[in-house]
Amino acid sequence: MSRERILPAFLCEFLNPSMPAILTLQNLTKSYSGRLVLSVPAVDIAPGIHWLKGQNGFGKTTLFKVIAGLLPYAGTVLLDGQFDLRRHPVAYRLRVNYGEAEPVYPEFLTGWELIHWVATAKQAPQHQVDALIDRFAVADFLKTPVGTYSSGMLKKVSIIMAFLGNPRLILLDEPLITLDQQATHLVAELIQTGREQGISFLLSSHQDFSLSGLPVESVWQVAQQTLTLVPHTV
């Protein structure tokens, strides 16, 4: 049995600093109708919490969607140095979850139906589903169609789904927008707890994450159609 199986991931990282990057992007390009939007020659992102910055329309959401396997791309996207998005589509997607900035779901489905559907696919245990629903206090609304939800409620459903299963990497696109103060704290708490359990996070936000008390390990900038590391003091 490997060390990773018997020790929590954060301990593995501590004991083995040469652990592979949680996410590797190589020669990654993404174009829309022939117009280049992203070009990332080579980037290794270490395990941890990372903040992705960038002006509106610079390609943060596109990058997230590519990493989540939602959009076609050229190049290589590798998780944990072993799961290639193209060659291991099931194993990769089992370990990478995504919470959208502005979730769009079929309005006739209920929040419960969406969560149940994603939970089954991500192999999430029922107690995890119940715990997340309980913590976000959304049980009263979940059995009504999402077309009746406020933007904050939709966001909570999206974040609940992003934490389902046993992911290695969670991508949260603007996780704090439209949420009330209580939910914002809860999201920060979940990220903190998740990190302690070995989950890595890529967060995009226009707000400063260092103010939320999260141990942000690095800051990345999406600009001029590429991704670069920004000097950051923790």
Add this chain to the structure above:
Amino acid sequence: MKATLTVLRKTIVQAFYRQNAGLLLLLLFVAGSFMRAAEHIALATYAIHAPAMLLGYIGLWGLYTVHASRFMVQVFRANEFLLLLRLQPVTGRLGSLWVIQVLLLTPVIAYAGFVLTLSLLAHTRIATGMIVGSLLLLTTTPLVWVEYTLLHPNPDRRLSSLRIILLGRFTTPYSLFFIRHLFHRQPVLLLLTKGGSCLLLVGLLWLYPTDEYDIRLPALGALLTGAFHAAIIYELYRFELTQLLLVRNLPVSLSTRFVRYAIILALMLLPELVVLLRNNPVDIDLSAIVGVWVFAHSLLMLHYGLLLTRHRSLDRFMPLVFWLVIGGFFLIMYKLPIWGLAGICDTGAAMYFLRCYYQASWSAL
């Protein structure tokens, strides 16, 4: 007023025609394929001399008007910024809404204009009066509904107790997501497609015993059934890429995904299966008639596979469907076995699906 009209045209008229392109193309396909120009003229000429028939026409125009007006009301409810229209003077506001209503009813007005021309040439005063009167009513009365919506925004929408019980007890399986979407957002397209497809199959199966036909006749029916469903297949493609993109993040193998789409489309074609089995002529054995259904299903799968290869608008997808119908027609007439045809289509569908599923993406055209 010009700025108001531009906003309303882009948010209501363009959105309406974009969303209903499939329905309108289906109507054009049905009207264009079964009837020649002379037959259209004969039918309209009969209608202007028979008020009951003309009332049927007006009823259909009314149904279209209800559909278009309902769409306009939904747009006003979904886009609160449009409520700013209330700040305009009543006459200007009603004028703008009337123009939008006329633009939404363009297909009805065009056809009514054709019938009206025949009526004027034939000097049928009652028919002329009925057509002009109905057009005036159809373009003005829905404005009362729209005006009411503008003055009473955000109505308290309560779910019926039966719906609350159903939503609480049952969970929709993924295979039914799209079918629920059709019932919810595209009921007219669904009704017309299923109605047209089932009526065509019933007609062909009743025709079968009247002469020395063989399995090629129902096979041609299956070929047209596939073509009838092109707009629905396009809707499936649009639905998954715009409203259910999350499905691509789920850890599901390509082969399982392919089987799931096969199940969705099999459920979609269940009414046709029932029609085929209930009206099966005595001298066609069960495996052959099931083969006809499997062939229709494989055509739907092939349409979906083709859509994944490259993003196209619906009007660019329809010529592909047309060429498939032409190719299928010759293969059927050359007596290729029905199960063989189904196998060819399913193989093509699987090939396109496995190669292109993750490459497909929606882009505004």
